[in-house]
Amino acid sequence: MLVENMNKLSKKKKIPLPRFYLLERRLELGLSVEVVSRELDVTHYYYYQLENGNRGSKLPVPMLLKLTKALQMDADRLLQFESEYIDKYNDLNSSS
Secondary structure, three states: OHHHHHHHOOOOOOOOOOOOOHHHHHHHHHHOOOHHOOOOOOOOHHHHHHHOOOOOOOHHHHHHHHHHHHOOOOOOHHHHHHHHHHHHHHHHHHHO
């Protein structure tokens, strides 16, 4: 019974949280999802999911490095935005 309840808890659907900082920066630069996704070497659908919070609650370091180049952002600034995103994501999903 305890194992079943734990399995149910671990399978809870996470609430997506958009990465508005990625969207805002992309729009500031006048770039399309397709252009950025080519820079990152991912499909435009995958990148769209990153922006909209439907893919990965934490971005891997190689992706963060590619994002700094594609979105012409300072690494410190990008890491700060992502750190804030992770905190908000965890807060949102800890009560769900």
